[in-house]
Amino acid sequence: MKKDDPVMNENSQMTGSLISDARKLVQSYPRVPITVDCVIFGFDENELKILLIRSDLEMFRDKWSLLGDFAGDNELLDDAAYRVLKERTGMDDVYLEQVKTFSRPDRHPGGRVLTVAYCSLLNIEHHQLKKMDNELHWHSVKNITDMAFDHQEIMDACYAWLQKRIQEHPLGFNLLPEKFSLRELQNLYEAILDIKMDRRNFRKKFFAMDFLIDTGEYEDDVPHRPGKLYQFDFPKYSQTKKKWSGIDF
Amino acid sequence: MKKDDPVMNENSQMTGSLISDARKLVQSYPRVPITVDCVIFGFDENELKILLIRSDLEMFRDKWSLLGDFAGDNELLDDAAYRVLKERTGMDDVYLEQVKTFSRPDRHPGGRVLTVAYCSLLNIEHHQLKKMDNELHWHSVKNITDMAFDHQEIMDACYAWLQKRIQEHPLGFNLLPEKFSLRELQNLYEAILDIKMDRRNFRKKFFAMDFLIDTGEYEDDVPHRPGKLYQFDFPKYSQTKKKWSGIDF
């Protein structure tokens, strides 16, 4: 690839000569095992939760692990992450986004494994823990310790990503039921951002955005005055392309 | 890894059994060639530029390519990206950040190659194009067509990333000389965001942030009243941890 590269070979790029056999070039590259790891967030009892499984590695015997798997041959990373989600939660159509790739050579005890972290948000109520998977549990994000591999670092990165992202994009709704009260929505933001917000200003803000549809329905099962239930108007939102412009460090 | 996985093997995870040989497990994973690709931005003549090289693949004979290389065995991806930068630009200490990983199986004609995109910002004046690399050129971001591989997509992703990032973090200064005038700074923002800004408000904004150090020096070589030169106070900035909180879709 460059003149002084020790691993240079006949297929490497050289000024002035073109490579005709792309396949041969690619075959000369080192190959690395790739996994995807999903940081699956849920929201329950006013706490942000994350879905973890006990590590299946002897050396991480009592540690918790993100849900992941290797990427299959010719499998898109997004597809691999969806596959993991489907296998573990039984859910389709889950919010999923790539966050960051981690490459520390010593991050896996079995040798170099590169992992691509995904952040996923789902409604915890739609998800039935499989009985067979009794090592699969929801954990309060605040109480997590003892994670396998570099999964703490990955989780931290995804959590920070979520905190930022939720303020600029309407993804939080994926953590709630389709119909939700404003109180639930505010609890969600307060839990994720770990701050308290003024209830009146919070409502004003969301009503002003004008993406909440009043369903006409009310909360049920609450031991006090029930609140109205709303839906987020995703179609309207996606038509409304917002211009972003405001420098602020 | 899961009960119904067709590629399951003796090392796969199974409920209730622990894997003792991590190395063997990892060896069972498919391996993929990994590259890094650097989207190197520069700023010159009030335009945002990107550093490209002619593709060395026969089939992309007349196309432009990002600067990249495969990741070496046990090489951190960040290190690989720094290495590419150093080799191509001769520069150290360049701003660099991972943006996104691209995995389309058909993105490389030589077979599956995963690439991790990095965004890099440098002061174009500090960089001398090597004579030997006469296929290495700065291109105005607005005029780029005919890129090899999926490099247009990668560039677009990095450009969008930059537009967003520059509004929230002080990275733009990496594109300017150490000492710069407010006019240069504004031109930079206007070029990157592709908008016009009010000069007075722009100044007010930056002065209010209070991270600009007045060097006491003035522009030179301008055919009109010279502007003051400023430096960005990175140390002060990094001590000032800003709290981010404002929902806005």
Place this chain on the structure above:
DNA sequence: AAATCATTGTGTAAAAATAACACTTTACAA
């Protein structure tokens, strides 16, 4: 030396967004 030119540098007022803050209403439970 004077005039011209291009750009720097500066302030204010109106508008919009945000933050602070308290009481009445409602449904359920006792």
Place this chain on the structure above:
DNA sequence: TTGTAAAGTGTTATTTTTACACAATGATTT
């Protein structure tokens, strides 16, 4: 019927953002 817990609602002060115009400066030209 009363008590309780949360829903629902409006105003004011503060801050931030926007819009907008003219005098000062240094270099260049005449």
